[in-house]
Amino acid sequence: MDMESTVSVSKGVFLFPNGFKKGKTINKKKKGHLLFEKMFKKDLWYETYKSNWEVIENELLELHNKTYSLLLNDVVNHIKQCGNEMSTLEGVIPSVTLLTGVSQPDHVSQFKSLVTIIRKEVTPHIALVNSQDAVTIKHLVENAVWQLMQGNEIMDTTFNEDMEENKSPTKKLKKNQCTMKMLKSWYHNNYLSSSPTKKKALHLNRPLVIIIPDFESFNCNVLQDFVMIISSYVSTIPIVLVFGVATSVSALHKSFPYNVSSKLLIKVFHSHSSPVYMNQVLEDIFLTPSTPFHLSGKAFELLTDVFLFYDFSVTGLIQSIKYCMMEHFYGDNIKSLCCSRDKLEEAVMDLSSDDLENIRQLMSFRPFLEQQDCRTKISLFKDDNFFREALYKKLNKLHDYLHSFYMCVRLLNIMVKDLPKNMVGRSVREIYTKCVVESITETIAFKDCMQLLKFQSQMKLVETIKNGLKIVNSYLQAASPVKPLRSSPTKNNLNSIVLSDDLGENFAKTLRVHLLTFLRQIENANPEYTVSSNSLPATEDNNENTPGSRYKLKEKLLKATRVDRVQSEFEMVRSRFVSYLEETLSKGLQPPHTQTFHEILCFKDVANVKKHIVGSPRGAVHTALSNPVHYLQCSCCQLPSSDSVIDTLPDVCLAYKLHRECGKHINLYDWLQAFAAVICPDEDDEHRHQDPNIQLRFTRAVAELQFLGFIKSSKRKTDHVMRLTW
Secondary structure, three states: OOHHHHHHOOOOOOOOOOOOOOOOOOOOHHHHHHHHHHOOOOHHHHHHHHHHHHHHHHHHHHHHHHHHHHHHHHHHHHHHHHHOOOOOOOOOEEEEEEOOOHHHHHHHHHHHHHHHHHHHHHOOEEEEHHHOOOOOHHHHHHHHHHHHHHHHHHHOOOOOOOOOOOOOOOOOOOOHOOOHHEEEEEEHHHOOOOOHHHHHHHHOOOOOOEOOOOHHHHHHHHHHHHHHHHHHHHHOOOEEEEEEEEOOOHHHHHHOOHHHOOOEEEEEEOOHHHHHHHHHHHHHHHHOOOOOOOOHHHHHHHHHHHHHHOOOOOOHHHHHHHHHHHHHOOOOHHHHHOOOOHHHHHHHHOOOOOHHHHHHHHOHHHHHHOOOOOOHHHHHHHHHHHHHHHHHHHHHHHHHHHHHHHHHHHHHHHHHHOOOOOOOOOHHHEEEEEOOOOOHHHHHHHHHHHHHHHHOOOOHHHHHHHHHHHHHHHHHHHOOOOOOOOOOOOOOOOOOOOOOOOOOHHHHHHHHHHHHHHHHHHOOOOOOEEEEEEOOOOOOOOOOOHHHHHHHHHHHHHHHHHHHEOHHHHHHHHHHHHHHHHHHHHHHHHOHHHHHHHHEEEOOOOOHHHHHHHOOHHHHHHHHHOOOOOOOOOOHHHOOOOOOOOOOOHHHHHHHHHOOOOOOOEHHHHHHHHHHHOOOOOOOHHOOOOOOHHHHHOOOHHHHHHHHOOOOOOOOOEEEEEOOOO
């Protein structure tokens, strides 16, 4: 047992369970989920949120399988080949190095998929050993052998948190009995003791795979010893090693000396980088009109900045978007309108009068109201049925706008991504961030891009327009027709309502026709220039060679070289195309905040979620310990001032506030006396710190502060502790 696990300021009994079985317990995650379902299952907003997130989750799973399927299948095929072909070099271990990238949270799903495919197609005998379970070579061998011998009877708890805790392998095996010698004996008894024919077949299909997902976190000496041990058994047991390397292959070579690395036959596989996968997730799932929930510019910028500057975790990005989605829907029934277009009719009819009144209070409703005549304004406020019809039509217009908006974002990306010094952006994510904040067609960067587009070659422009047509055709295929409201009373006449911005499917069809026309014209246009020179004046200056007429000579030479250049047919068509593109994008790329009822579909409450997404654990711990009423909200912890102490504070808070008054080294006896003086101010100074209850409470508080990392034991003075924070 490692002695560091039993070193603490508080001396006491340390319990190490040996074979203790827990009773059947209810999974806390599942219990909390059921409680949440029970509380909100009848609310309109919760049903909409649940259905929307289920759709997104299924799309994420499909994208994950599609992204990693090719890579993981190549890895599995190589492992299968290594198991079928025994190495001709004695002591050389077939190995796979999977370059995973620096995002640790994303590795979990990646290795989970890898383990699932290997179990299904190659072998049930897989050992996945993390660095925290392999502090020494003894622990590493025991964990690896124990998992290999259990085979498909055990699943890694890291990837299966939802398993019942009382499930255990049917075959009891103590880890201290797991050695390489026992593994060899077990493998020969199970796979090599049959007839020669069966022996060969079983041997070829049952390699032993040991996966080390976090290579950089391991102790180098432990891994070196492990590789040397495996190399001595690889001639009799088909073992394959899989290393998950976050940085580069050079990290593996730097960790192993030549005598160790020469024992590894390494095949390297490159995983997708986190930014590439992040762009796929955003562009294919969240930045599409098919997803009803949309992020405002500031919210989207916050989430992408957290990804790019902090963790590179796509899993964290998805969870942050989910949190924003929960914040958007929570407790607000009008957000039930944030749904797909086919469910919009039913959602509008289910709204109550109070919900309709809340919609009337939205800031974006006022500009729409000001466009109507007096009679229509009165009907919108007084008649709920009339307002429902107007709301339904306007939300359909909003969906049409989003359809055109995302199509134009991708069209702009196709047009400008290859331009030099492109300030608009080279990915859909970057362009979306700019388009959703401001009217991008009025910016200098956009105008510069359009100017550069006028210099593109004929071949490049034809290719660009063809790619743009693919975008428009894909959006036309995904367009859904608009149905009239089922219970529209005949007395309500909506013809008087002003509904602007004719976008959606008609906009895409018109754009498609124009792109096809420009494509044909540019393909057939003549790229050659027509040049005509100015005729020189008939009268010649007789004094042109005289010394005083040098200025006139210069003018004459300039006139001789001056020509009038007439644009070619291709240039004229290209100029018309760029002008049409500017006009179309200026119509389709209006920011979402200019649209009526955009608050229903777009989340923009960034300030409320920022403190939860970008956490500050040190500040939170300091606030909790110095001012516990901030979280507990109880009257007993109310402090007259931030620096004062009272006896009703939690013990750890009291000890924390007292320790901040000390220097670098804290005398435990003085600390205890100050602690006792606050708890029992009326008792005698000599006897109150000797009270066993006070000593027990103080010892526990000090141990908690040590666990939190504020103090540690001092080796210079036995009765002192060292302060670790300022």
